[in-house]
Amino acid sequence: MEPNHKVLIMRCDAYDPERIAGIVKEGMEELGARPSGRVLLKPNLVIAHPERFPHAFTRKEFLDGVISAVKVRAEDVEEIAVGERSGIVIPTRYNFKSSGYRDVINRHKVKTYYFDESRQVPVRLSKEGRLRDSVYVPKPIAQCDYLINLPKFKAHPWCRVTLSLKNLMGLQDDRHRLVDHNLFLEHKIADLQEVIRSKFIAIDGIIAGQKMMLTPTPFPLGAIVMGTNSCAVDTVGCHMVHVNPEDVSHLRLAAERGYGPMSLEEIEVSGDFPLEEVQERTWGFEICFERVDDYFGKDGNLTCTVGTFPEAHSPDYCWGGCPGALQEAMHIFTSFYTDSDKRMKKIQYVVGKVEGPLDLEGDERIIFTGSCTSWEGRIDGEVVKIESSYKTASEVDERKTKSNDMLLKMGTALWNCARNRSSRYIRIEACPVSVAEHLHYLSALGKIKNPNLEPRLMIPVYIAYWRMRASRLLNRFFG
Ligand code: SF4
Numbered sequence: 297m298e299p300n301h302k303v304l305i306m307r308c309d310a311y312d313p314e315r316i317a318g319i320v321k322e323g324m325e326e327l328g329a330r331p332s333g334r335v336l337l338k339p340n341l342v343i344a345h346p347e348r349f350p351h352a353f354t355r356k357e358f359l360d361g362v363i364s365a366v367k368v369r370a371e372d373v374e375e376i377a378v379g380e381r382s383g384i385v386i387p388t389r390y391n392f393k394s395s396g397y398r399d400v401i402n403r404h405k406v407k408t409y410y411f412d413e414s415r416q417v418p419v420r421l422s423k424e425g426r427l428r429d430s431v432y433v434p435k436p437i438a439q440c441d442y443l444i445n446l447p448k449f450k451a452h453p454w455c456r457v458t459l460s461l462k463n464l465m466g467l468q469d470d471r472h473r474l475v476d477h478n479l480f481l482e483h484k485i486a487d488l489q490e491v492i493r494s495k496f497i498a499i500d501g502i503i504a505g506q507k508m509m510l511t512p513t514p515f516p517l518g519a520i521v522m523g524t525n526s527c528a529v530d531t532v533g534c535h536m537v538h539v540n541p542e543d544v545s546h547l548r549l550a551a552e553r554g555y556g557p558m559s560l561e562e563i564e565v566s567g568d569f570p571l572e573e574v575q576e577r578t579w580g581f582e583i584c585f586e587r588v589d590d591y592f593g594k595d596g597n598l599t600c601t602v603g604t605f606p607e608a609h610s611p612d613y614c615w616g617g618c619p620g621a622l623q624e625a626m627h628i629f630t631s632f633y634t635d636s637d638k639r640m641k642k643i644q645y646v647v648g649k650v651e652g653p654l655d656l657e658g659d660e661r662i663i664f665t666g667s668c669t670s671w672e673g674r675i676d677g678e679v680v681k682i683e684s685s686y687k688t689a690s691e692v693d694e695r696k697t698k699s700n701d702m703l704l705k706m707g708t709a710l711w712n713c714a715r716n717r718s719s720r721y722i723r724i725e726a727c728p729v730s731v732a733e734h735l736h737y738l739s740a741l742g743k744i745k746n747p748n749l750e751p752r753l754m755i756p757v758y759i760a761y762w763r764m765r766a767s768r769l770l771n772r773f774f775g
Contacts, residue, residue, distance in 0.1 A: 299561070299562055299563050299564040300557075300562060301523065301524075301525045301528035301556065301557055301562060301563045301564070302326075302327060302523065302524075302528075302563070302564045302566060303521065303522070303523040303528050303529055303531075303532040303563055303564070303565050303566070303567075304323050304326065304327070304521070304522045304523065304566050304567035305519055305520075305521050305532065305536070305565065305566075305567040305568075305569040305570075305571060305574060306319045306322075306323065306519065306520045306521075306522065306567045306568055306569055307518060307519065307568050307569045308502050308518060308519065308520045309502065309516065309518035310502070311355050311357035311358065311502055311503075312357065312361075313357045313358075313360035313361040313364065314361070314364075315361070316357060316358055316360070316361025316362070316365075316520070317360075317361040317362070317364035317365045318361075318365075319361075319520055320361055320362050320365035320498050320520070320522070321364075321365040321368055321369060323498065323520070323522035323567075324365060324366075324369045324496060324522075325369070326566075327496070327522060327523065327524050328524075329369065329495065329496040329524060330369055330370070330371055331366055331369060331370040331371075331373065331376075331442045331444065331495070331496070332370060332371050332372045332373060332441065332442055333372065333373065333374050333441030333442055334374050334375045334377070334436075334439055334440050334441045334442070335366065335370060335373055335375065335376045335377070335440075335441065335442045335444065336377050336378075336379050336409070336436060336437070336440040336442070336443055336444065337359065337362060337363065337366070337376070337377070337378045337379070337444045337446055338378075338379055338380060338443060338444065338445055338446060338463065338464075338466065338467070338494075339353070339354035339358075339359055339378065339380055339397075339446040339447075339448075339500075340353055340354045340380075340446070340447045340448040340450075340458070340463050340466060340500075341353045341354065341380045341382050341388070341391050341392070341395055341397070341466070342382055342383040342384075342466065342509060342510065343382060343383055343384060343386060343391060343510055344382075344391040344394045344395035344397075345394050345753075346394065348631060348632065348747075348753075349510060349511065349631075350514075351448075351503060351505045351512045351513075351514045352448070352450075352505065352509065352510050352511065352512060353391070353395055353448055354446050354447065354448045354500045355395075355448075355500055355502070355503075356395055356396035356397055356399070356400050358446065358498075358500040358502070359378065359397060359400055359446065360400045360403075360404075362444065362446060362498055363376070363378075363400070363404045363406060364404075366444065367404070374441075375407055376404075376406045376407065377406055377407035377408065377409055377436065378397065378401055378406060378407070378408055378409070379408070379409030379410075379411055379414075379434070379436055379437070380392075380409075380410070380411060380466050381410070381411035381412050381434070381466050381467065381468060381469055381470075381473070382412075382466070383466070383510070383731070384510070384730065384731045384732045385470055385700060385701070385702040385705060385730070385732045386702070386757060386760075387410070387412065387702070387757065387760040387761050387763070387764040388410040388411065388412050388413075388764070389410050389413075389760045389763060389764055389767075390756060390757050390760035390761075392408065392410070393756070393760070394756075409434065409436040410764065410767070411434040411436075411437075411466070411467060411468070411469055412469045412470065412764060412768070413764055413767040413768045413771055414434035414435050414436055414469075414771060415434070415435045415771050415772060416432045416433065416434055416435070416469055416471070416472065417432065417433065417434075417435050417438050418430045418431070418432055418695075419431055419432075419433055419438060419490075419491050421487060421490045421491075422490075423487075423490045423553050423554075424553070425486075425549070425552065425553050426486075426487050426490065426553075427476060427480055427483040427484060427486075427487050427689055428476070428487055428689070428694060430694065431468070431472065431487060431488065431491060431694065432468065432469075432471075432472040432694060432695075433467050433468060433472075433491050433492075434467065434468075434469065437467050437491065437492055440492060442495050442496075443492050443493070443494050443495055444494070444495065444496045444497075444498070445460045445463055445464075445494035445496070445497040445498075445526065446463075446497075446498055446499075446500065447459050447460050447462070447463040447497070447499050447500070448499070448500050448504075448505060449499050449500060449501035449504040449505070449517060449519075449521070449533065450504060450505035450506075450509055450512050451505060451506050451507050451508070451509075451512065451537075451581070451582065451583045451584060452509045453507070453508060453509065453584045453585065453586075453620045453623045453624065454481060454509075454615055454616050454617075454620040455481070455482065455485075455544060455545070455546060455615070455616075456539055456543060456544050456583055456585050457530075457533060457534060457537070457539055457544060457583070458509055459499060459526075459529065459530040459533040459534075460494055460497045460499065460526040460529050460530055460533075461485055461486075461489065461526050461527070461530050461546050461547060461550055462485055462546060464485065464488040464489065464491070464492070464494075465484075465485060465488070467488065467491070467492075468488075470699075470700035470701075471697045471698070471699060471700055472694060472697060473700075474697075474700055474728060474730060475692060475694050475697055476616075476689055476692070477616060477617060477728050478614060478616050478617035478618075478727050478728050479605060479606075479607040479609070479610050479614050479615075479616055479617065480607070480616065480689055481546075481615070481616025481617070482545035482546040482549060482615075482616065483546075483549060484616075485546035485549075485550075486546050486549035486550045486553060486555075489526065489550050489553070489555050490553075493526070493555070494524075494526050495524060496522070496524055497521075497522060497523050497524070497525075497526060497529045498520060498521070498522045499519075499520065499521040499522075499529065499533065500520070501517040501518075501519040501520060501521055501533075501536075502516075502517065502518060502519070502520065503515065503516055503517065504516075504517040504519075504537075504581070506581060506582040506583070506584075507582050507583070507584035507627075508584065508623065508624055508627045509624065510624050510627065510628060510731070511624070511627040511628055511631045513582065515578075515581055515582075517536075517574070517577070517578065517581075518569075518577075519536070519569055519574060521533055521536070522567075525555075525556040525557070526550070526555065526556060527547060527550050527551050527555050527556025527557055527558055528556050528557055528562070528563045530544070530547050530558075531547065531557060531558045531559070531560065531563060532560070532563060532565055532571070534547070535560065535571060535575070536571065536574045536575065536578060537578045537581040537583070538575065538578060538579070538581065539583060541558045541559075542558070584623070587602060587613055587619065588600040588602060588619040588622055588623060588645065588647075589601065589602045591623060592622075592626070592637075592645075595638070596637030596638050596640075597637065597638060597639075597640050597641065597642045597643065597742070598626065598637060598640065598642075598643050598645060598738075598742075599642075599643075599644050599645070599660075600619075600622070600644070600645045600646075600647070601644060601645070601646045601647075601650055601654060601655075602619070602647055602648050602650075603646075603647065603648030603649040603650035603651070603669070603670075603671075604648055604649045605648050605649070605668060606649070606668050606684070606686050606688075607688075614647070614648070614666075614668070614728075616728070617666065617727065617728030617729075618647050618665050618666040618727075618728050618729045618734075619647060621728055621729060621730055621731045621733075621734050622645060622665070622734055624731045624734075625731050625734035625735050625738060626738070628731070628735060628747055629735070629738065629739075629744060629747065632745070632747045632750070633744065633745055633747075636742075636744050636745075639744060640738070640742030640743065640744045641659070641661065641741065641742050641743050642657055642659060642660040642661070643660065643661055643662070643663060643738065643741055643742055644656060644660050644661070644662045644663070645662075645663050645665060646662060646663065646664050646665065646669060646671060647664075647665045647666050647668075647669055648666075648668060648669060649668070649669070649670045649671075649684065650669070650670070650671045651671075652673075653673050653674075654671070654673065654675075656675070660720075661720055661721065661722070661741050662675070662720060662721035662722070663721070663722055663724060663737060663738075663741060664682045664721060664722070664723045664724070665724050665729050666686075666724065666725075666726065666727060666728065666729055667684065667685045667686045667687070667725050667726060667727040668684050668686035668727065669682060669684065669723075670682055670683055670684040675720050675721060676720055680721065682723060685725055686727060687727070700730070702732070702761055703761070705730070705732055705733055705736070706732075706736055706748065709724075709733050709736035709737055709740070710736060710740065712724070712737075713736070713737065713740035713741065722737070722741065724737060732748070735747060735748055736748065
C-alpha cells in the first residue's frame with residue numbers, strides 16, 4: 297500500500313523559540329502547509345503553573361516558535377489567534393498568564409480567544425457513527441479557516457495518550473465539555489473531529505509527560521512531531537511510546553469514521569529522528585492506564601471498590617469519567633502536599649453498581665461517587681440504599697446543561713460535606729464527578745489541605761475568575 301500521509305519526527309532537545317521556529321517552518325514547507333484566512337492556534341493549556349504543573353502544557357517557547365513560523369508561511373491572512381479552554385474549571389486567562397503565553401502573544405501582536413468567555417454556538421453533526429447530532433463550540437472555532445493544533449505529548453489515565461485528536465477537548469467550555477465525559481469520552485473526541493479538522497499539527501514532545509495529564513512526570517523525548525492529518529500524527533505518536541494505536545479508542549473511532557489512517561503502512565514517517573531511534577529512547581516511558589481499585593489501596597489510606605457500569609461497550613469500567621478524575625485529584629494532592637495519601641483519614645471510594653457488603657474499617661468514611669453508582673446494605677447497622685440516577689447519552693440534552701461554574705462547584709461540594717459531616721457516608725451525584733469536585737470532597741472527608749484554597753494560587757485565580765465572568769457577560773451581548 298502506498299503511504300498517502302506524511303508525518304515528520306524532528307529532533308529538538310531544548311525550548312529555544314528560534315530553533316523551534318526553524319524546525320516548524322521547515323516542516324510546514326515539507327508538508328505544504330500554508331495557513332490562510334482566520335488562523336487559530338490551539339495549544340494544550342489544560343493547566344499551567346511553573347512550579348505546580350510545569351509539564352502539563354504546551355510550553356510558551358513552543359508557541360512562540362510556531363507563531364514565528366506561521367507568520368512566515370501564512371498567505372492572505374485575516375487573523376492569527378491563539379485559543380483554548382483550560383481544564384478543571386480554572387479560568388483560561390489565569391493559565392495564559394501563568395504559562396507565559398500572555399507575553400508571547402503581546403510580543404507577536406496576535407489575538408487571544410479564551411473559549412470559556414466566547415459565545416458558544418451549536419454545530420450540526422452528520423457523520424455515521426456519531427454520538428450526538430450537534431455539539432456546542434466557541435464562535436471563533438465555528439469561524440476558523442485554518443486550525444493549527446499544538447498538543448503536548450503526554451500519557452493520559454483516561455485514554456492512554458493525549459495527542460492531537462484528544463487536544464480538541466479543549467475547544468469546549470465547562471458547560472459542554474463534561475457532557476459525555478464518561479463512558480462515552482472516546483466517542484465524544486471522535487465527534488469533535490467533525491466540528492473542525494486540524495490542518496497543521498505540531499506536537500510539543502521536547503519534554504513529554506508520563507502517567508498523568510495534569511501532573512505528569514517529565515520525560516526528555518527531544519522531539520517535535522508534525523503532520524497534516526490528526527489520525528496519522530497520533531498513530532505515529534502511539535508507536536513512538538510503544539502504544540498500539542488500536543488500543544486508543546478515540547483514534548480507532550476517528551479512523552473508522554474516515555478521518556485518517558491508523559496503520560503505519562499508510563503513513564510515510566520522515567524527519568531527522570528515525571522512529572526506531574525514538575522507540576529505543578522510550579523503553580520505560582510510563583503510561584498509567586490502570587483501574588483505581590488496582591492503583592490505590594496498597595500503602596495509602598484510600599481504597600476503591602469498583603462495580604459494573606451501565607453501557608454495553610464498557611460494562612467493566614468507566615475509563616472516561618469519575619475513576620480517572622480520582623487518580624488525577626490524588627496526584628494533585630501529593631504534588632502539593634507530600635504523603636497526602638497517607639496522611640488523609642481512611643476513605644473507601646465506591647463507584648459503579650456494587651453488590652454485596654462493603655469491607656469497611658472502623659472509622660473509614662465512604663464516598664459513593666457518580667450518578668451510575670448503586671449499592672444496598674448496612675452501614676453501622678443502618679440500612680443504606682444508594683440508587684443509580686444515570687442517564688444514557690440520548691437522555692442528556694446538550695442544550696440544557698448545568699453550569700460547571702468554579703465557585704458553584706466548590707460551594708455545592710463543601711455544603712454537601714458540611715450537611716453530612718456526622719454521617720459515615722456521602723453521595724455525589726454527577727456524571728462525571730470532575731477532578732475539581734474530587735479535590736473538594738477528598739480534602740473535606742480526608743481532612744487534608746485543599747489545593748484550591750492555597751492562598752498563593754487563590755488570589756490570582758479569583759481575580760481571573762471575576763474578569764472571566766465580566767468578559768463572558770459582555771460577549772453574550774456583543775461577542
Ligand atoms: S457517573 Fe462517573 S463512573 Fe458512572 S458512568 Fe458517569 S462518569 Fe462514569
